[in-house]
Amino acid sequence: MTHVRTKICGLCSADDARAAVAAGADALGLVFAHNSRRRLDAARAVSISQAIGPFVSRVALFMNDDATMVSEVVESVTLDMLQFHGDETPAFCRSFGKPYMKAVAMGETDASVLQAAHDYHDAAALLLDGNRRGQPGGQGETFDWQIDLSAVGLPVVVAGGLHPGNVGQAIAALAPYAVDVSSGVEDAPGRKSADKMHAFINAVDKAGQS
Numbered sequence: 001m002t003h004v005r006t007k008i009c010g011l012c013s014a015d016d017a018r019a020a021v022a023a024g025a026d027a028l029g030l031v032f033a034h035n036s037r038r039r040l041d042a043a044r045a046v047s048i049s050q051a052i053g054p055f056v057s058r059v060a061l062f063m064n065d066d067a068t069m070v071s072e073v074v075e076s077v078t079l080d081m082l083q084f085h086g087d088e089t090p091a092f093c094r095s096f097g098k099p100y101m102k103a104v105a106m107g108e109t110d111a112s113v114l115q116a117a118h119d120y121h122d123a124a125a126l127l128l129d130g131n132r133r134g135q136p137g138g139q140g141e142t143f144d145w146q147i148d149l150s151a152v153g154l155p156v157v158v159a160g161g162l163h164p165g166n167v168g169q170a171i172a173a174l175a176p177y178a179v180d181v182s183s184g185v186e187d188a189p190g191r192k193s194a195d196k197m198h199a200f201i202n203a204v205d206k207a208g209q210s
Helices: 014-023 042-052 067-076 090-096 113-119 167-174 194-209
Strands: 005-009 027-031 057-062 081-084 100-105 125-129 156-158 178-181 186-188
Touching (some): 005 057, 014 027, 014 042, 027 042, 042 067, 081 090, 156 167, 167 178
Parallel strands (some): 005 027, 081 100, 125 156
16 A cells, blocks of 8 residues: 545635645645746735645745745745756755755656756755646646656656546656646636545555555
8 A cells, every 4th residue: 555645726716725624635836937827925925824724734836936036925925845947956946945846847848857856966856847838837637657766766746737537647647746737626727626626645555655
């Protein structure tokens, strides 16, 4: 039996955060990327972070945001990890005194997971997303799961187009450390469905037992 962890990303309200925790999420994602429909301001992010409670990780998502902006978020919001989706350098990612994940855009043929693992060797994990380079996450697009991750050497988080109906297939194909979902558990952009979050995490748990 393998425990595959679940991150629910793009939380936009304290009520949705509490529902995600109740469903069994291991981590919740707060989006600060300037081009995302789920972008939070600091005040709302603080409210959501306070609603999450202990033992669930708070992850802040950025994409090509400047260091001043990232620092302001880190200083004002209780966070456990940072997630970078743009062209941030390894030095930039590690400069804020927090563990970080680096996203790899898998929606294009030249994406190199092994190169990213080499360049961002001190990352807590690599997040493989279905978006193309320059696009924010949460686009609802999968990528080709027929890839060999055995030589990556870092924990891998799989994202992109996941939902309760296909997350088991992704886990069976890739055996990831964790899965990350946003639009696949929503009723509308930024509005999570408690039923879909429960169904998603139940599907993850079932796949981990097989």
